[in-house]
Amino acid sequence: MGLSASDLWNIVVMQGFAGLSLFSVLLLMGLGLAIIFGQMGVINMAHGEFMTVGAYTIFMLSSLTETYAPSLMPYYFLVAIAVAFVLAFAAGWLAEWALIRHLYRRPLDTLLATWGLSLGMQQIFRSTFGAKEVSPTLPEWLLGSWSPTEGLDIPINGMFVMGLTLLVTGGVFLMLYRSRWGLRVRATVSNRGMANAIGINTRNTDRMTFAIGCGIAGVAGAAFTTIGSTGPTSGSLYIVDAFLVVTFGGAASLLGTVASAFGIAQTQSITEFFLTGSMAKVLTLLAIITILMIRPQGLFALKMRR
Amino acid sequence: MSNSDYVLAIEDLTVSFDGFKAIDTLNLYVDKGELRVIIGPNGAGKTTLLDLICGKTRASAGSIKFKNAEMTKLAEHEIVRSGIGRKFQTPSIYENLTVFKNLEVSFPRGRGVFGALKFRCTDDVKERIAEVAGEIGLEEQLSMEAGLLSHGQKQWLEIGMLLMQDPELLMLDEPIAGMSVRERELTAELLDRICRNRSMIVIEHDMDFVKKIAHKVTVMHQGKILAEGPMERVQSDPKVIDVYLGH
């Protein structure tokens, strides 16, 4: 095939990066869910739609910037990500208040209710932005690739997503394990009654937690506009993968989510390289199921004395 | 030495959770017809020991022999079928079934899928249920939903469910928790009666109650056996006093 050693090396590097980039995508979409599903036990089937909220935020702000302040185009994206967080956070807050808080004791019912919610949200997107996909104009610096040597192309958007994932993951870790809120969340998760008794406002904590999870989903959705589509049903492309990542990792463990995102991403990107895409998908899913069979509580289940 | 005289022979039993040894090379022997009470401070590993015997937790090392058969490799239901019954700390009954149904479900027939499909509540089953209900003092409540029973009655019902299976070894985890004085007395009598043709292991904190029922007492501490013997001797053991009074 006429491949030189350096070509081969480049492919290895790029393939390695592909795995890492898929890892960060999976992790970013899993993080919000790890908080909502892992910490609160709410099966949020509308997670993908909260991601779409973030994606449409980017679209709106890119259109606004393009129309009113074209000179700011290089910078709007960073602001837009923050706005995406805020909007998805607000939507999550609202959803928690209207819906989720009535269902904490019925986890499987949250699944059905949020399924309804996701249908409704999709229709809202469709009515507001039209049924067709949209494409936000991204700043120039996010496009294309970085080529340190000839034949080696590292996607800039991939690096951006990776950086953002690192940032968000770090943030979540800090918040969950170093902040008052994190303490309250963890206390509420492990014993709601006791948390209440020692003066934690569990109702506020729940709402905050749910909203933060949704906000992170919004950030993920915003970031994915650089690598994927933005349309009313875009969120549904991610939802099953997101659940698999969180479940596979062991629902309550943030570290597990990280590890499982890494494992799934590597399996998938390597099998994809050697097999056809469809077979790769099947194999990856089978591997996940098998491992879940061996470790029913996920990779990083808490070993507890019963 | 042969262990065949013992109903239950536990040797070098060890289990660790992430390096923490909840049970540490423990040896314990229970005689036929014996009522053994295990006491010890919180976290001594009492409940874990019962979990190990009935298969809820898997041992890291050591053996548990019941009537000379190794139990550590068996599945939970196989352990139960070989004759070990276990009552949980909080009453574990089917709250939205009637007392009658609770007992009926515990009858040791039709335990397979198709057996359960074919199972009929024949006269011998009814007879047995009536008998056990009499034993635990719930004849009047047979048609009541179990969730409506008082806490003490729930404890009795669970014991009754175990009696339905007529186990040779019965393990009770804090059977009188939450009971009134009167109920405690009745329970003591109940245990005394049902102990006649089987061995029992009881975990209990209430020393008066222990005194009343125990044939022999084992004191556990930090996953090990601290002392063993008749109540009076154990009570006066300085090690035991040490542990209970604490430092």
Add this chain to the structure above:
Amino acid sequence: MSSQDDRDDLQSTSRRNFSKGLATLPLIGMPGLSLAAKYPTAKVNTTKLAVTDTEVTVGQLHSATGTMAISETGSIQAERLAIEQINAAGGVLGRQIKIIQEDGASDWPTFAEKSKKLLVNDRVAAVFGCWTSASRKAVLPIFEKENGMLYYPTFYEGLEQSKNVIYTGQEATQQILWGLDWVMKEKGAKSFFLIGSDYIWPRTSNKIARKHIENFRHLKVVGEEYYPLGHTNFNSLINKIKIVKPDCIYAIVVGGSNVAFYKQMKAAGVTSKKQLLLTISVTEDELLGIGGENCDGFYACMKYFQSLDNSNNHKFVEAFKAKYGPKAVIGDVTQAAYLGPWLWKFAVEKAGSFDIDKIAKASPGIEFKGAPEGYVKIHPNHHLWSKARIGEIQSDGQFKVVAESPELIEPNPFPKGYQ
């Protein structure tokens, strides 16, 4: 899309513009009533269709919701525009067209259910609808059994021909062969990498492409890959492409995957500067989602592009934008959907009847000189004669037409040697 408001001024502009283009047609301007009187309902409707003295009811069956709504919305809009224009020009046999719209909801069984409802309950005279092959396959037996007439707008894999369907899009060979020849001849492509979403249209199309490349042109296919619908990560695939270095990528990726594919290609440095790519699954509609800047310089082979320079098309684009806003775009399928109502109207008028059998018989040979794509004619196999064109993607989301087949290409849904 029933939300479209009847803005009289816009409608009248479109009517005015359009009537000029249709001056050749004999019926324009004739008062409807007298025409209806000339064709009494009892005579033109012998099979109890929903035809009255003043009205004829047709069905519209597309996905307004679900994942396919992204693609099918354009078709819904175009068909409505065509029907509106036909009504403004006096209707069909003096009867105004009334539309019953049903939502297939991107779900094939729902398509089957709704098509049955339209044919059995509503007795519609024709149905304009479907987009995916799967939805067409689901409704086809129903149209054949209940004897309905379906105008199907999408380019598709071929291997089908029915009395009850008029295919206004291209069958596979019309779209594939000429385009491949063009990249071979004009761009010197000798090796091809075939990529598709994993379902019947891309697979069949790639099969035809492979046969053409290997058996008829004696060139090389160096790779063929399929990814599940909705797949969003293509980095591994892109690396595989980089290893085999094909002269030309032949891409038939659809839906949400499409956007991910091109964005990730761009990010991996696979741009038109270094790589030749020909696709048959990207139209102006898809470019809305992908963003022209992510794939500019790549080529698509279609029969229609919005930027096509002819007077029919100028009027069509103007009318479409007047109705659906200045930002609306028109893709190949949207244009093909627009042909449906017109071709039906001509067939009814030629047959002098709404009866399905008569329309089916009258259809072959029907010409539409006012077609935005220039000129089309119905073949006896119920597909259209049409041209193929190559468009180069521009960063503004439009195509620059760079080549056009000299002649109309004959539709050949069962191509010999390609099966």
Add this chain to the structure above:
Amino acid sequence: MDKFRRWIASSDMASIVVLAIVVFAVLPATTDIFRLNLIGKYLTYAFVAVGLVMLWGYGGILSLGQGVFFGLGGYCMAMFLKLEASDPVSTKIQSTPGIPDFMDWNQLTALPFWWEPFRHLPVALIGMLVVPMVLAAVIGFAMFKRRVGGVYFAIITQAVAMIITVLIIGQQGYTGGVNGITDLKTMLGWDIRTDSAKYILYFANAILLFVAIFACRAVQRTKLGTLLLAMRDKEDRVRFSGYDVANFKVFVFCLAATLCGVGGAMFTLQVGFMSPSFVGIVPSIEMVIFAAVGGRMSLVGAVYGTLLVNFGKTYFSESFPEMWLFLMAALFIGVVMAFPNGLAGLWESYVKPWLLRERQAVPVPAPEKTPAVAEDPSEAEAASTRPVARSPEHAPASKNRSDGVDPAVA
């Protein structure tokens, strides 16, 4: 009259009889064949919903992959019908006549060996029962023996649904791919597309559905039914009463899967095709919603729930094409929030007390007791952590009450 009213209110047999009247008399009498065929299609989903009552309501196991089994049953039937439709005469334009058209398009030149048995109707009929059952048994043993449960099981079933979908779509030469197996015409020479055939199939389907309901009801009344409820609430207690819990879960999973298979096969017969769009995650979740709307503890409720949601879907999408998704969303959310026990719960807590309203005036020895369970807060809490509320308005609870009384007390 009073007696009749009380019978309606207190016997679960009565509700089945009422459903039978609706399905066998009212619906056929009031709807034309097109709508009736639609209802027939909905009733095939009811098999899945009935299965979910057993699996989810009784067994406490939520599967989000029931569509897989529905699809498998449907495919078994579709394979047989397709082979019958693909005789050499009607497929003579193909390059290989006598094989299904989609195989020909995918360059297959001979029928794959595993299609061969499906030339025979008995094989197809057995297949529609056995194939889903076997897959369920494999998944069930793998998961339940390893004690995978709850949400984990639900998500694994989703992954299974995804795998099967990708496989079916990817292997289109053998399965028909995303288009599915279409254009089915006759069964043993009998044209299934005619109106008379549709009538016959509707009633055949309805009869099978009632067979399924009675079979499930019979299972509920055995010790196995009691054990399912017991397991759902106190799995450990059942295990430590000497039962191999996993086996019971596998059984009920297989039962539900088999019902799905029957539903799928009837779907194929009535609608005339089968496609992978049933196998995926979305339809599987929708089917769970049917059961939830009907009331997840009530077999009869599941049928009503299926009918209601599908009527809603059809009616809303015909009448409010812009709004219908909002209305469906509202329906799902509303049911979950306001009526967690679905239609059956509404019946039990509103209609039934109303029917029984004179009980105090005319005391009759009804077999029922009315314990005020739900008032006990600690229990309400314990119960509500379970997917099923166990308040007194529950049909099976009341059944158990009346059942449990007879032998010992009387």
